[in-house]
């Protein structure tokens with residue numbers, strides 16, 4: 001480079017903590033992903049419906065992947081770091097040490113995962129209050145949100161956890177605290193999972209009514225009384241200790257974070273679609289629905305004015321795209337359901353052997369097997385007499401009923417590979433029908449959606465994508481960059497660095513090339 005003529009390249013790091021793994025990416029100043037790394041994280045299920053993780057294990061995985069993606073890069077060129085994560089609950093004591101969220105008193109397991117359904121009695125009591133904050137979570141609070149989990153801790157682990165607790169973090173906020181030492185929370189997590197209002201702040205009457213008046217008494221210091229918009233720069237940036245852990249330089253900008261689905265939404269919803277003949281090209285961004293499909297699926301639709309959709313979370317102001325209201329529909333398990341159905345089938349060992357012999361994933365093998373057995377018919381016809389109801393872990397939207405269970409009708413005595421492939425297809429179709437059900441509820445309430453923007457692990461499955469297009473009757477757009485959630489996380493880091501004016505100026509990073 002000739003001195004002074006060309007500015008040195010600037011890089012941003014995005015870290016995405018999903019349910020099963022942590023991913024990191026190095027992104028350049030045009031939003032192009034240059035390096036990617038992932039690392040599995042531990043999960044415990046000590047009893048049915050109890051799902052736990054370890055914040056130390058998660059942080060260690062963040063460090064491994066971050067070090068990998070910056071290898072060979074001049075660290076002085078890394079300008080910002082952004083985190084997104086699942087909305088699991090992290091519990092620390094007053095000295096920021098992990099506290100056990102289990103009867104076994106294993107303090108390593110200090111995270112109640114988002115999909116944990118232990119707090120059923122607590123959420124039922126919260127919903128019986130009919131408090132006005134519930135209007136902003138779709139009318140019914142989900143057992144996956146934080147208030148019922150906090151109440152469960154108070155009622156079940158009073159001495160070993162609740163009385164000792166100094167800090168309750170949403171996982172994305174835990175990560176930004178760990179990186180900077182700043183305990184400020186992101187508006188995204190507090191609005192979406194904790195009943196905070198961007199306009200009115202905390203509602204004392206809600207916490208008093210549900211029996212968590214403790215938070216009001218100490219001015220919400222344990223759950224957050226300093227709130228920043230996603231992408232805001234935190235404190236003095238990366239601390240020397242965190243910099244050592246992550247293999248970065250101290251002082252680089254660290255952003256207030258986002259929940260993972262929201263980072264994915266940010267990574268795709270503003271994508272430049274010019275020249276692809278898509279109906280949404282001439283329409284406002286509110287005609288787009290971002291669907292983030294991983295262990296679960298999240299359906300993110302934005303609007304200029306608040307829209308109240310029964311059974312669909314929100315409306316949340318400025319929780320994803322600043323200045324817009326967000327409605328978030330969801331299916332609690334989608335990728336996890338497909339894995340469960342396929343791995344639990346009698347023909348799974350045979351599938352594994354055959355897929356391995358062809359150097360394919362089991363899903364790529366199943367997709368080509370379906371192509372073979374459908375003969376001249378469209379693939380959808382293979383399931384005319386086999387149907388799946390996909391609510392094996394309750395229904396998040398639009399029925400908002402955690403008691404619902406799954407169902408399969410049309411089973412036969414045979415359990416060969418054809419049966420497995422067709423059951424897999426029926427499961428994918430059921431999930432896509434669930435998306436249609438959510439879109440219908442959103443449209444009945446006032447949304448006008450024309451195009452789906454998919455991202456997340458399941459968007460790498462062509463059958464999953466095709467079924468969503470066929471069953472919703474809408475075009476499905478995929479970004480050129482498959483790791484769109486990481487693009488969203490890197491957008492946060494880029495925004496915090498001050499190199500870009502705002503998150504909005506960056507959300508066209510999710511440019512489009514694949515359909």
Ligand SMILES: Nc1ncnc2c1ncn2[C@@H]1O[C@H](COP(=O)(O)OP(=O)(O)O)[C@@H](O)[C@H]1O
Pocket residue numbers: 017018019020021293294295296334335336338339361363364456457458460461
């Ligand atoms: N190439 C692929 N083909 C089919 N399914 C995939 C592929 N990659 C990931 N998946 C599925 O996506 C799901 C995980 O998605 P991911 O976004 O990694 O999840 P999370 O963010 O919840 O950790 C799993 O159910 C997995 O089977």
Ligand SMILES: O=C(CO)[C@H](O)[C@H](O)COP(=O)(O)O
Pocket residue numbers: 018019020085086087088114144259260261262293294295296297298328330456
């Ligand atoms: O509730 C959420 C988003 O609002 C969870 O974080 C999400 O459903 C879990 O995400 P993933 O399936 O990608 O791991």
